[in-house]
Amino acid sequence: QQQVKQSPQSLIVQKGGISIINCAYENTAFDYFPWYQQFPGKGPALLIAIRPDVSEKKEGRFTISFNKSAKQFSLHIMDSQPGDSATYFCAASMQTGANNLFFGTGTRLTVIP
Amino acid sequence: DAGITQSPRHKVTETGTPVTLRCHQTENHRYMYWYRQDPGHGLRLIHYSYGVKDTDKGEVSDGYSVSRSKTEDFLLTLESATSSQTSVYFCAISEAPQGPRTEAFFGQGTRLTVV
Numbered sequence: 001q002q003q004v005k006q007s008p009q010s011l012i013v014q015k016g017g018i019s020i021i022n023c024a025y026e027n028t029a030f031d032y033f034p035w036y037q038q039f040p041g042k043g044p045a046l047l048i049a050i051r052p053d054v055s056e057k058k059e060g061r062f063t064i065s066f067n068k069s070a071k072q073f074s075l076h077i078m079d080s081q082p083g084d085s086a087t088y089f090c091a092a093s094m095q096t097g098a099n100n101l102f103f104g105t106g107t108r109l110t111v112i113p
Numbered sequence: 114d115a116g117i118t119q120s121p122r123h124k125v126t127e128t129g130t131p132v133t134l135r136c137h138q139t140e141n142h143r144y145m146y147w148y149r150q151d152p153g154h155g156l157r158l159i160h161y162s163y164g165v166k167d168t169d170k171g172e173v174s175d176g177y178s179v180s181r182s183k184t185e186d187f188l189l190t191l192e193s194a195t196s197s198q199t200s201v202y203f204c205a206i207s208e209a210p211q212g213p214r215t216e217a218f219f220g221q222g223t224r225l226t227v228v
Contacts, residue, residue: 002154002155004155006155032212032213041221041222042221042222043117043203043205043218043219043220043221043222044156044203044219045218045219046216046217049213051213089155089156093211093212095210095212099210099211099212100158100161100171100172100211101156101158101211101217102172103155103156103157104155105153105154105155106155
């Protein structure tokens, strides 16, 4: 059972456009929501993360929007660039054990020049 | 890649054979993790370690065992490989339980094919 549901599976955006990836969860014990970026042949790398006590976090062109009541969070990439083309994973964890991360299924983003 | 080396990077093995994947770190981080990445599933935790000789199961541990005899090395063993274990395996490390104040760093992965 997938603890974190992610959509869409793939996304094609024009350069300069906005890329939006959505995730949803059920377990209200989750208290940390990171996004990872993965380029082909590489391991995932932390991009940006949010705690549920805030509704939005922005770092440069990347913004996480968090809706605690709806148990949803999303990644917005403003002014998308070809270099942003990668696979993006949302994840969630709770403070237990090693705070194990539960990942979404991933979104392959392609930004067309 | 934060001082993480996975070996081998690619391996093809036959069904029923034992396979060991190695993760070596130079960061002296306490926590080490093994994930597998499969289309339609994202990454799923297999096992993790919170110190030398201290390990615990993750989400998909059946068919896998791990060992950590030194801080820097975390081994993942498939006792008898099956085709369902064909996957890309990632090792990750973190100083403390991964979370808001502690980032987990991932290796470059090992692509394992079981034929």
